[in-house]
Every structure is written in structure tokens, then in C-alpha cells.
Amino acid sequence: xxxxxxxxxxxxxxxxxxxxxxxxxxxxxxxxxxxxxxxxxxxxxxxxxxxxxxxxxxxxxxxxxxxxxxxxxxxxxxxxxxxxxxxxxxxxxxxxxxxxxxxxxxxxxxxxxxxxxxxxxxxxxxxxxxxxxxxxxxxxxxxxxxxxxxxxxxxxxxxxxxxxxxxxxxxxxxxxxxxxxxxxxxxxxxxxxxxxxxxxxxxxxxxxxxxxxxxxxxxxxxxxxxxxxxxxxxxxxxxxxxxxxxxxxxxxxxxxxxxxxxxxxxxxxxxxxxxxxxxxxxxxxxxxxxxxxxxxxxxxxxxxxxxxxxxxxxxxxxxxxxxxxxxxxxxxxxxxxxxxxxxxxxxxxxxxxxxxxxxxxxxxxxxxxx
Amino acid sequence: xxxxxxxxxxxxxxxxxxxxxxxxxxxxxxxxxxxxxxxxxxxxxxxxxxxxxxxxxxxxxxxxxxxxxxxxxxxxxxxxxxxxxxxxxxxxxxxxxxxxxxxxxxxxxxxxxxxxxxxxxxxxxxxxxxxxxxxxxxxxxxxxxxxxxxxxxxxxxxxxxxxxxxxxxxxxxxxxxxxxxxxxxxxxxxxxxxxxxxxxxxxxxxxxxxxxxxxxxxxxxxxxxxxxxxxxxxxxxxxxxxxxxxxxxxxxxxxxxxxxxxxxxxxxxxxxxxxxxxxxxxxxxxxxxxxxxxxxxxxxxxxxxxxxxxxxxxxxxxxxxxxxxxxx
Numbered sequence: 001x002x003x004x005x006x007x008x009x010x011x012x013x014x015x016x017x018x019x020x021x022x023x024x025x026x027x028x029x030x031x032x033x034x035x036x037x038x039x040x041x042x043x044x045x046x047x048x049x050x051x052x053x054x055x056x057x058x059x060x061x062x063x064x065x066x067x068x069x070x071x072x073x074x075x076x077x078x079x080x081x082x083x084x085x086x087x088x089x090x091x092x093x094x095x096x097x098x099x100x101x102x103x104x105x106x107x108x109x110x111x112x113x114x115x116x117x118x119x120x121x122x123x124x125x126x127x128x129x130x131x132x133x134x135x136x137x138x139x140x141x142x143x144x145x146x147x148x149x150x151x152x153x154x155x156x157x158x159x160x161x162x163x164x165x166x167x168x169x170x171x172x173x174x175x176x177x178x179x180x181x182x183x184x185x186x187x188x189x190x191x192x193x194x195x196x197x198x199x200x201x202x203x204x205x206x207x208x209x210x211x212x213x214x215x216x217x218x219x220x221x222x223x224x225x226x227x228x229x230x231x232x233x234x235x236x237x238x239x240x241x242x243x244x245x246x247x248x249x250x251x252x253x254x255x256x257x258x259x260x261x262x263x264x265x266x267x268x269x270x271x272x273x274x275x276x277x278x279x280x281x282x283x284x285x286x287x288x289x290x291x292x293x294x295x296x297x298x299x300x301x302x303x304x305x306x307x308x309x310x311x312x313x314x315x316x317x318x319x320x321x322x323x324x325x326x327x328x329x330x331x332x333x334x335x336x337x338x339x340x341x342x343x344x345x346x347x348x349x350x351x352x353x354x355x356x357x358x359x360x361x362x363x364x365x366x367x368x369x370x
Numbered sequence: 371x372x373x374x375x376x377x378x379x380x381x382x383x384x385x386x387x388x389x390x391x392x393x394x395x396x397x398x399x400x401x402x403x404x405x406x407x408x409x410x411x412x413x414x415x416x417x418x419x420x421x422x423x424x425x426x427x428x429x430x431x432x433x434x435x436x437x438x439x440x441x442x443x444x445x446x447x448x449x450x451x452x453x454x455x456x457x458x459x460x461x462x463x464x465x466x467x468x469x470x471x472x473x474x475x476x477x478x479x480x481x482x483x484x485x486x487x488x489x490x491x492x493x494x495x496x497x498x499x500x501x502x503x504x505x506x507x508x509x510x511x512x513x514x515x516x517x518x519x520x521x522x523x524x525x526x527x528x529x530x531x532x533x534x535x536x537x538x539x540x541x542x543x544x545x546x547x548x549x550x551x552x553x554x555x556x557x558x559x560x561x562x563x564x565x566x567x568x569x570x571x572x573x574x575x576x577x578x579x580x581x582x583x584x585x586x587x588x589x590x591x592x593x594x595x596x597x598x599x600x601x602x603x604x605x606x607x608x609x610x611x612x613x614x615x616x617x618x619x620x621x622x623x624x625x626x627x628x629x630x631x632x633x634x635x636x637x638x639x640x641x642x643x644x645x646x647x648x649x650x651x652x653x654x655x656x657x658x659x660x661x662x663x664x665x666x667x668x669x670x671x672x673x674x675x676x677x678x679x680x681x682x683x684x685x686x687x688x689x690x691x692x693x694x695x696x697x698x
Contacts, residue, residue, distance in 0.1 A: 206384075209385065210385055210388045210389060210392070213385055213389065213673060213676050213677050213680065214389055214392065214673055214676075215631050215634050215635060215669070215672045215673060215676055216631060216635070217631075217634075217635035217638055218638075218653060218668075218669045218672055218673075219392075219396070219669075221638075221653070221654065221657050222393075222396055222397070222657055222665065222669065223396060225657040225658060226396070226397065226400030226657070226660070227400060298511060302511075302513045305513055305515075305516075306513060306514075306515060306635075306639060309513075309515050309639070310639075310642065310654060325513075325515065325516055325519065328519070329519060329643075332519060332522070332523050332527060333523070333527040333528070333531070336523055336528075339516070339519050339520075339523075340520065340523075343513065343516035343519070343520070346512075346513055346516065347508070347511055347512050347513075347516070350511035350512075350513075351507060351508060351511040354507055354510065354511050355507070358507075
């Protein structure tokens with residue numbers, strides 16, 4: 001055991017710095033210290049969790065412990081791997097990962113996304129106030145940003161920062177799950193249409209065209225407004241109206257892959273169609289799909305916020321970023337902070353996903369490989 | 371060419387029929403009775419029954435579907451439940467407003483997007499290229515409703531408060547005293563009202579065009595014929611504008627069709643924020659009020675505009691690119 005390995009075990013990141021990997025080391029150190037600071041700040045709630053903890057608190061504490069373990073574990077693993085020497089042969093993913101690490105904008109994006117999800121999961125430990133509780137409205141309504149309320153308060157005297165922190169949970173979770181649904185469905189439909197061809201292809205693609213031609217926002221508003229809005233409905237509707245773009249993308253890729261030798265070989269070996277589609281075609285179209293998914297999460301965050309803004313998202317007092325901007329619209333001139341900061345949160349998170357999406361596209365593009 | 375256009379037009383008919391069908395069935399699956407809008411709880415049930423019969427709501431779904439489809443495609447779009455006026459009249463008032471808004475924005479989106487994209491490609495890796503790239507990504511990531519609010523906050527509400535020389539009107543399409551203005555003032559007033567909504571749409575949407583145009587230009591500039599053009603001593607300006615730009619713009623045209631849904635979605639938010647009396651506001655209001663005839667007609671008109679836009683983009687593409695055959 002080298003000294004850097006021992007140092008790393010005591011304080012993740014220190015070992016990397018000693019081993020000459022300054023950037024990774026400092027990043028690890030910073031995230032480790034941030035996590036410890038969160039634990040220290042939220043200590044009263046963590047200590048009292050046995051008596052008063054709600055489900056939210058439990059989730060937050062478990063997530064905190066898991067993240068700490070993850071950071072620590074990764075630090076040890078990456079240091080040992082470095083000392084064991086390089087690896088033999090490189091997969092497509094490892095090459096892409098290496099290229100991604102040289103893209104500063106993408107790295108910033110990844111860091112911001114990690115931070116946002118951490119904030120969302122750890123919300124009860126971080127938020128300075130209860131996001132829903134209203135105090136004495138006469139005294140606390142529309143307070144300008146100050147030390148006690150860094151981003152001010154809204155009409156009902158609720159802390160805007162705390163509501164934003166809780167809002168991150170809603171906005172980020174909805175986008176992630178909806179895109180997961182859309183991507184799986186779109187990949188499957190696109191792969192089937194592209195591989196089978198013929199009337200199956202024609203029928204599926206006509207249907208896809210029809211959904212694409214329909215103004216998505218109108219369809220969303222229609223469904224959410226006419227059926228009573230709920231978390232499940234919003235996720236399903238966002239997911240089920242987004243697959244056509246992915247389906248088209250995947251179909252195009254599959255059409256060109258289908259003619260390649262390895263698919264012919266799979267056919268010649270007598271593999272079932274199911275196996276060829278699932279094991280040979282889909283893994284090979286995954287790269288562009290991942291890029292589309294990353295960019296799609298950004299779009300979905302904006303769309304969900306838009307629905308909430310129109311009053312069609314989760315109903316108040318549940319905080320979501322769109323709801324918060326909509327709240328701020330009522331007194332825009334008197335209390336500009338209520339609409340401004342939650343909107344900035346949307347911009348920052350969408351920007352982060354777009355940066356990572358751009359970075360991934362460059363990293364995964366074999367034509368740019370030197 | 372005419373045959374190609376006609377074939378494309380005919381191909382759009384089943385698409386529109388499908389869209390109308392989707393609209394009809396989504397509305398029919400929705401819980402809630404449109405007839406209930408007419409009544410307060412004191413109305414006796416037999417009167418409600420009578421109204422349901424008059425509205426044709428007692429018929430089974432497939433009968434209503436066929437009837438509705440027949441009426442819809444013969445131009446009978448019915449009466450708005452909430453406003454008690456023919457749907458066609460309401461749409462006719464709103465459509466020009468939306469077309470002015472989206473039309474102006476569309477022209478500016480492509481103009482600014484293309485100029486920015488070409489500028490960046492010509493000066494790749496320069497300071498201005500990086501700034502524009504990050505700026506484009508920033509606006510690309512921005513929800514239109516938030517940008518609209520911020521623009522309104524700064525250039526209208528706060529500008530007024532801070533005593534800036536120009537404070538733009540925050541909402542509406544004309545001022546209250548519009549009727550008493552002279553012709554020149556009227557035009558000025560309309561333009562002043564148009565600036566913020568159009569700026570919102572333009573900033574959000576031109577970012578995407580700029581990113582795409584930049585990518586296309588960079589691909590084209592690497593081609594051999596550009597090197598040839600430079601080698602034979604053409605001025606750089608001519609190489610870029612005549613040789614490179616023309617070929618880069620081909621795929622940008624296809625974006626026109628792709629961008630219409632974004633434009634109309636953006637218009638919905640912009641119209642709501644700036645109280646712009648157009649189709650976007652009508653669709654939001656009518657859905658909230660369960661004004662079914664108006665919902666059906668408005669969403670259908672939106673879909674028609676998207677389909678037509680795609681058609682125009684296809685035709686334009688076939689005209690400007692000689693490699694595209696008319697047979698397909």
C-alpha cells in the first residue's frame with residue numbers, strides 16, 4: 001500500500017493530488033467536503049430522524065450516506081486502477097469517456113447535473129425553510145432577498161429558495177422518467193419498423209408522422225386539462241408524446257445497419273428476429289439515442305415547466321419550477337425575485353443537459369476520432 | 371413539378387383526417403359533460419336531457435364521429451359554448467393576429483440565425499464564435515415564457531419605473547387610445563406592441579438555427595470545390611456568400627417545417643403572457659373552459675398550419691435542390 005492510497009482512504013481526493021492527478025483530486029475533495037458540510041448543516045434533522053423523520057427525511061439521509069460511500073469507493077477504485085497500470089483494449093464507451101473528460105463545458109454540465117440531483121434528493125437537509133408552511137403572511141409576504149431569505153419570499157411568505165430546492169425534485173424527476181419512457185418506446189418502435197420493413201414499417205411510420213405533425217403542446221394541454229392533472233398523468237403524457245422523434249432516428253440507423261455484414265451473419269446463423277433486434281441492432285444504435293435522450297431531458301424540463309406555468313402541472317402548493325414562475329407573474333413589478341430565480345434554475349439545468357448532450361455527441365462520433 | 375406538388379397535397383389529406391380523429395377521440399374520452407356548462411343546479415333533469423338531445427350528445431360515439439367529421443369538413447364548425455358565437459368568426463378574428471406574430475418572428479428567426487451561424491463558421495474558434503456559441507446555447511435552453519416575463523419586466527415595467535426614454539407596452543396588441551390616433555401613430559403603436567413578443571420568440575428560436583447553420587457551413591467549407599474557388603482567386607466574400615452559403619442553406623430550409631411546431635408552441639406562451647388576442651390564447655382558454663367546438667377547431671387549425679408548413683418546406687427543398695427527384 002502506497003502513501004497515496006492511505007491518504008485517499010482517509011480523505012478521498014488527497015491521494016489523487018499526491019499521485020499527480022490534480023484536477024480529479026480537487027474535484028473529489030470538493031465534493032467530499034460539500035457532502036460533509038451538508039451532513040453537518042442538516043445534523044439536527046439527521047439526529048432527530050428516529051422520532052420525527054418523515055419518508056422524505058429518510059430518503060434524504062439514505063441518499064446522503066450512499067453518495068458519501070460512492071465518492072469514497074470511486075476514489076479508492078480509480079486510484080488502484082491507475083496504479084495497476086493501463087487496461088488492455090478499449091471499448092467504444094471507454095474511448096468516449098476519455099474524450100468527454102477533455103471537454104471542459106461537458107464536465108461543467110455533468111457537475112451541475114450531479115449537483116442538481118443531489119440538491120433534489122437531499123432537499124429536506126438543505127432547504128432553510130419548509131416550502132409549504134405559511135407564517136404570518138402580513139409580515140412575511142413579498143420580502144426582498146436578504147440574509148434570512150436569500151432569494152426573498154413569495155405572496156404567502158414562503159421562502160423562494162426552499163421552494164426552488166423542493167421544486168428541483170418535481171422538475172428533474174418528471175423529466176428523467178418521461179424521457180426514459182419515450183426513449184425505450186421510441187427505440188423499440190424504430191428498431192422494429194426499420195428491421196421488419198414492409199407494411200409494418202409503412203404503418204408505424206405513418207402513425208409516427210401523424211403524431212409528429214400534431215402540435216405537441218396542444219395535445220399536452222388538451223390531455224392534461226381535460227383529465228384531472230396528476231404526477232403520473234404528466235409523466236405518462238410527456239413520455240408518450242415524445243417517442244416519435246426517437247423512433248425516426250432509430251429507424252434511420254437501423255436501416256443502414258441492417259445491410260451490414262454482422263447482421264447478415266446473425267441472420268445466417270439462424271438467430272431469431274427478436275434476438276437480432278434486441279442483442280445486435282439496439283446496442284449499436286445506442287450512441288445517438290443517448291445523445292438524443294440527454295438533449296430530450298432538457299426539452300422536457302422546459303415543457304413540464306411550461307405546463308405548470310399555464311396552471312396545468314402539479315397543483316399548488318406543490319412547488320415545481322413552472323409553478324413558481326407562474327406565482328411570480330402575479331406581482332412581477334413589485335416582487336421580481338419570485339419569477340426570476342426559479343426561471344434561472346430552469347435555464348441552468350437545461351443548459352447543463354444541453355452541454356452534456358453536445359459533449360456526448362462529439363465524444364461518441366466516430367468520425368471525429370483521431 | 372405541379373404533379374409533385376399535387377401528389378404531396380393529396381398525401382396530406384389522410385394525415386389531416388387522422389389528426390381530426392385524434393382530436394375527436396381525445397375529447398370524447400375526457401370525463402366531464404359539455405352540456406353541464408349550460409346549467410346551474412336548479413335546472414330540472416328533463417331540460418338537461420332535452421339539451422343533450424339537441425346537441426346530439428345522446429347518440430353513440432361512432433354516429434357522432436361520422437356526423438362531426440361530415441360537418442367539420444363541409445365548413446360547419448359550430449358555435450362556441452362559452453361565447454355563443456360561431457367558431458369560424460372567433461378564429462377569423464384571432465388568426466391574423468397569430469400570423470402577424472409568428473410570421474414576423476419566423477422571418478427574423480431565420481435571418482438572425484443564419485447571419486449568426488455564417489459569422490461563426492467564417493471565424494471558427496475566434497472569440498466572437500465562442501461568445502455567440504455560448505449565447506446561442508443559453509437562449510436555446512431558455513423557456514420562452516420566462517424570457518417573455520423578464521423582457522416585460524425590464525423593458526416595460528421597470529423601464530417605466532426607472533424613467534427610461536422608451537418603455538414598451540407590456541400587453542395587448544394596441545393601446546387603449548388606438549382609435550383616436552393618426553395613421554402614422556397607429557403603425558407606430560402596433561409596432562411597439564409587437565416588439566417584445568417577437569423578440570421573445572426570436573431570441574429563443576434563432577439560437578437553434580444559428581447552431582445548425584454553423585455546423586452546415588463548417589462542413590461545406592471543408593469541401594474541395596471551396597478550395598477550388600479560393601484557388602482560382604475568387605474574393606473570400608464571394609466564396610463564402612455564393613459558393614458556401616448557398617449549399618449550406620439547403621438543409622436549413624428543411625428546418626422551416628421542423629420549426630413550425632416550436633414556433634406555434636412558443637406563440638401559445640407568448641400570447642398568454644403578453645395578452646395577445648391570437649389562436650394560442652384561444653386554445654388555452656377554450657380548453658380550460660371545456661369549450662369543445664372551439665378546442666377542436668383551434669387545434670385542427672394549428673395542425674393544418676404545421677402540415678402546410680412541412681409541405682411548403684418539402685416543395686422549397688425540391689425547387690432549390692436539383693438532386694431531389696420529383697418522383698418521390
